[in-house]
Amino acid sequence: MKNRITIISVALNFVCVTAILLVLRKPAEKFTAQPASGVSQTAITQVGATVKQTNFVSSSAPAPFDWSQIESDDFLVYAENLRGIGCPEETVNDILTAEINDLFVHRRQDLFRPFQSQFWDLMAQHDLDDLLPKETEKILDALDQEKETLLKKVIRAPRSEPKNSSATEYEAVLGPSLGSEKTQRLRDAADKFNKLRQEIQSSPLPEAEKQKKMAALNEQSVAAHRSVLSPEELEEFDLRRSPFAQQLQNLFGFPASEAELRAMARLTMNEKPVPPDKKSPRYETELAEQLSQKAKIDKQMIALLGENRFAEYERSKDENFRNLNRLGHRYDLSPQTIVDVYELNRSIFKQVREFKKSNVASEEREAALETIRQQTERAMIAHLGVRAAETYRRNFNDWNEIPDP
């Protein structure tokens, strides 16, 4: 009995010693990367084995970390090893994307290499989107597919924009003042309605029915988007989308404060456009209404800006004044020079128009117009300088047209 106890005890000692030795050896596996789903066991074992060996060497004096301990030809293993040392997901993404892009671009270029000597023949005989033989195109497509699949497997962080990427008009108009939460809600709504639009488009409905549904959907979409915005944001959006606000950047020579510009946008918000169809039976009535409304708006504008600044505003809408301002910006002309040249042009054109109306004989008329043209040219050069005057002539061609033979 005693012998049996001793034997059991000695055996237990042996088991304990073996167990202790095994436990003491276990820390060497610390660097073995955690296998990711789908990672081949062989690959992991290989990395584990390498690290194990290194750590054994370093058990007495720890060796410095070396990149070769995590680098692997297997991208999945490489990614897992990087994650294993706490490399941020974004950096894992950068490292692996660069490696994969590099690898695949070289493989693609290797495929192109034999065709380089035939480049001009290909360009001469094939369409641009059909330059290479079908078999090569197939290999290229497979290569693309392989790269895409690999990136999807290896990269965890999103490689491009977030999933809702339908940037909205509201975002474009109101900018970052909207905040990220509202921006996202707007994008979600845009995505939802874009999907519904696609569904209608691809449905077998008759065209008229599709258009009807599409119109209703558009109304719903506007309402859904607008419901995201506060009343102040909505007002700002509508103001910024108004015809007045759209031409703000062209209003040269009219310095105005933000408050004034907003007030002007509000005043013109519902301004009717000039009726387009002169043949319409309602043309005269509509034109009269439009002119009467414009007169009222002008009055309010004068009250807001004063007579002189209202005149400046009206002038800033003239295309010739805009062109002169563009020229002024290029040649550092003073605002006064621009105004002087503009006034000069106006008076000349007035003179030409009156002259054309008069009953002067053709030859006399041509001679007089030629004189006006030459005088204008000299005056323009005197005001603008030779270079700016030449640029003006070449680009806007105004006084060249004066003789109009």
Place this chain on the structure above:
Amino acid sequence: MKRCVSAISIGLNFVLIGVLLFCLKPSSIPVAPESRLKIESASAPAVVQTNNVIDVSNAPLPVTKFHWHDIESEDYPAYIANLRAVRCPEKTIFGILFADIEKLFAERKKRLESERTFWLAGDDFEMTRLAREKRLFDLLDEKRALIKTLLHSDLDWEIMQSWYEEKLLGLLAGFVPDAEAERALSVAKKFVDRIEKVDQNSGGLLIPEDAEEKNKRYAEMKSVLGLASADLEEGELRMICLFGNLFSNDATKESNLTGQELRQITQLKQRFDNPLEHELLKYDGNDSGPEELSKQKFFEEVKSFLGEVRFQRFLRAHDRGFEQLCNLAEENGLRPQITMALFEVQSAATLAALQMREDTALPRKERWLQLQAIEQSTREAIEQMLGEKMLARYSTNVGDWLKELGRP
């Protein structure tokens, strides 16, 4: 004695079981590498200097305590030094830093672009636009300089993304080794950006000085692309073939051009009607005269190179006006010779009118009378070929250029 051995053995049992239990206590039970490494990293000895540069000479990092935090640094040179210290391959260092710098600058660019003030009228708007454009270009220059300093590279992120994705770009630039193509395309992008800067600063009104500046940039670009002159020539020809729409389409197939012929035609295009130079030299928006002249010169050269019959096919493939003329001729049963004769009359008359307009030595009225005469004689010549009825049809469908002839 036996009792003694048994007692020692049993005593040893307790000791060994104790040691085993100690070894198996929770702190040494393996956990997920990341969380473990973080814990260990927190208590790691201070081997990292204040600027986070690893001091490899003093105390090597124990492998088991290594964490990415130990090498990552917001100071790029320190980050690079740390990566090199752990023998990270240069290619990988480039990949990490190139992407990181891009993200950093993309964020700065986004911030800059969002600094727009909406309620600004013309002059204020233009002033802030120009200032913003300048800051954006400065930012781009700063990014390029940083990449050059840190990574000794000219590579451009945007170009590299196109290089990875665009097969046509790969084929076009594939006549040089990959690294050379990547560099040349990136350097070209830098100069294209500078050329665009001239356009943006112009506010839509280009002046001769702009054309001069753009041309200077283009010449500078060619000199620093780092390509052998034969490669440079090949690269430019390929671009001209693409931008000049000389490549094959359904109609070109009929002219049966060989690759060598297409290359020679592209060389003619490069010499007489270079689309890249048009883009650079154009500064007067209304005047299409110089471009029209060079196009005519190019066609003349192609005609003498290909011969009349093949030229006609080539022309049909590459000149929309001539194609429309051919269609009209076919619909009305006109002979191909008539089509070509009409085209020649059109070319000669357009050329004569252009030269007349450029002749500033002539008094304006005289010039106008001459232009009217060109228009009249051209009209008569075409009427003679087509007859009155067909001339009317011709004028309505493809004869807009006739009215333009007499324009002062």
